[in-house]
Amino acid sequence: MSYTSSVLQHIVDFMNQENMNLRKLASSSNINAGTLSSILNKNKTLTVDHLDRLTRVMNYPEGYFYEQYIKDHLSQNIPNWRRFKPFLYRCADLDKLDCIKQVISLLMDNLMYSPLLFDVAEDLYQQNKRKAAELLFENVALSEKHQHSERLAFCQYRLFSIRLGSNQEDNYKAAILFEPYVERLDELVQLDALRDLGNVYRFLHQWDKVEMIANRLGYLARTLYFTARPVKIQEKSKPSRPLFTYIALANLFHADVCDARRDYKQALHYTSYYADFSWVKEDDENTRHWKGVFLEWAKANTYVIKLMCGDTSVLPEYVAYIEKEQDELIPALFNIMEAANQYHFNVDHILKHFESELAAYVNKDKTVDINKNHYSENLLSLLLHNLAYYYLKKEIYTAGFVNLLKGLEKSSYINNKKCMLKCMGLFERYRDMASQETLLKYKTIVKGVYENEEKNPVTSFDS
Numbered sequence: 001m002s003y004t005s006s007v008l009q010h011i012v013d014f015m016n017q018e019n020m021n022l023r024k025l026a027s028s029s030n031i032n033a034g035t036l037s038s039i040l041n042k043n044k045t046l047t048v049d050h051l052d053r054l055t056r057v058m059n060y061p062e063g064y065f066y067e068q069y070i071k072d073h074l075s076q077n078i079p080n081w082r083r084f085k086p087f088l089y090r091c092a093d094l095d096k097l098d099c100i101k102q103v104i105s106l107l108m109d110n111l112m113y114s115p116l117l118f119d120v121a122e123d124l125y126q127q128n129k130r131k132a133a134e135l136l137f138e139n140v141a142l143s144e145k146h147q148h149s150e151r152l153a154f155c156q157y158r159l160f161s162i163r164l165g166s167n168q169e170d171n172y173k174a175a176i177l178f179e180p181y182v183e184r185l186d187e188l189v190q191l192d193a194l195r196d197l198g199n200v201y202r203f204l205h206q207w208d209k210v211e212m213i214a215n216r217l218g219y220l221a222r223t224l225y226f227t228a229r230p231v232k233i234q235e236k237s238k239p240s241r242p243l244f245t246y247i248a249l250a251n252l253f254h255a256d257v258c259d260a261r262r263d264y265k266q267a268l269h270y271t272s273y274y275a276d277f278s279w280v281k282e283d284d285e286n287t288r289h290w291k292g293v294f295l296e297w298a299k300a301n302t303y304v305i306k307l308m309c310g311d312t313s314v315l316p317e318y319v320a321y322i323e324k325e326q327d328e329l330i331p332a333l334f335n336i337m338e339a340a341n342q343y344h345f346n347v348d349h350i351l352k353h354f355e356s357e358l359a360a361y362v363n364k365d366k367t368v369d370i371n372k373n374h375y376s377e378n379l380l381s382l383l384l385h386n387l388a389y390y391y392l393k394k395e396i397y398t399a400g401f402v403n404l405l406k407g408l409e410k411s412s413y414i415n416n417k418k419c420m421l422k423c424m425g426l427f428e429r430y431r432d433m434a435s436q437e438t439l440l441k442y443k444t445i446v447k448g449v450y451e452n453e454e455k456n457p458v459t460s461f462d463s
Helices: 006-017 022-029 033-040 048-057 066-074 081-093 097-107 111-126 130-143 150-163 168-184 187-203 207-226 243-260 264-273 285-308 312-324 326-343 348-353 355-362 374-393 397-413 417-429 436-455
Strands: none
Touching: 006 022, 006 033, 006 048, 006 066, 022 033, 022 048, 033 048, 048 066, 048 081, 066 081, 066 097, 081 097, 081 111, 081 130, 097 111, 097 130, 111 130, 111 150, 130 150, 150 168, 150 187, 168 187, 187 207, 187 243, 207 243, 243 264, 243 285, 264 285, 285 312, 285 326, 312 326, 312 348, 326 348, 326 355, 326 374, 348 355, 355 374, 374 397, 374 417, 397 417, 397 436, 417 436
């Protein structure tokens, strides 16, 4: 036999070294002996499944031969999708991103593979293999000749979702890049896209954009919900929530915009709108669930709006709400500290009550759930600034500087430049009250901030 393929040569070399005949290798790898013989004689193609089995028998790490397999069996022939597809999935399983890049380069010369790669990308996205999916979506998007194609828009939507993380400036860039593609999506897909985009802009305090998205979302959702012609919903474009919730969400966005602009009367009006479901036609279990969710949000946000008006009478009810909804701890404490600093009321008893829970959040490993909690990470850094301001005003300097330094450190980590500047400004205001140890820690953190700034120049946005 003549062996020209280095993968096959490795197999033969292993057989010789281990004194192993073909039948024994076939048994050890659970491959039919006739199939294995045909592979070694190059009468049958080595599949990735066969390669994985043989790799295990030879005691090599999973995927050890993948680069060579591409050279030997994928790049030497006319592309065969039946071989490429399972190989892509295995590369995604093993996070072999360089191999995925090589496969893409072999396939994308022929645009007939673009829709096939798109389907794999979406499947990998649903399996939460986001890095592999990102590579595929990027290349499918590049292959689209028609800039208004729905597939291009959907690729951009997925890329936007994948790229969201803890870095606020990166989130802003991702949102700006995706925004022009929203209206090219299927109308039902637009609902979730507008929701996601609106949420990112809310976290970044881009209130003009939130208002624009609220208008678009409200109009689209009402049109789809109240249309005389029933909407035919296909599985691939099915919204993640019932249609009526997007109408309520648009009103929630409007309420947030009014709240940010200190138009609290109008904020209460919009809050009452998304708490009223008398117009909803459905009455199934899922509908009742989402009605309950929005009613809870309306209750909590009513507390917040009244609090921002200086009404401290709602604090006991708001605290009771936080105790029941622990996920709301950071946003709720942020709201309480905003109001406390604005109206100069004492919330020491509340901070003492949630002391251990807050400490757990502050000291949490910053690498945990980074992609899911970019909103909480952002709010936490702002909360720490507000806590620092609260304590420093009361001349409780130790607690004030501890929270200030933690706020600066966390805002630097997530690249929230507005919070960084707020923390630095607050420190300079109270610098004379800082100990030498605090000054040294501050200088160390600030040095890291400026070093990071050289790598990530400021983008103009209000976060």
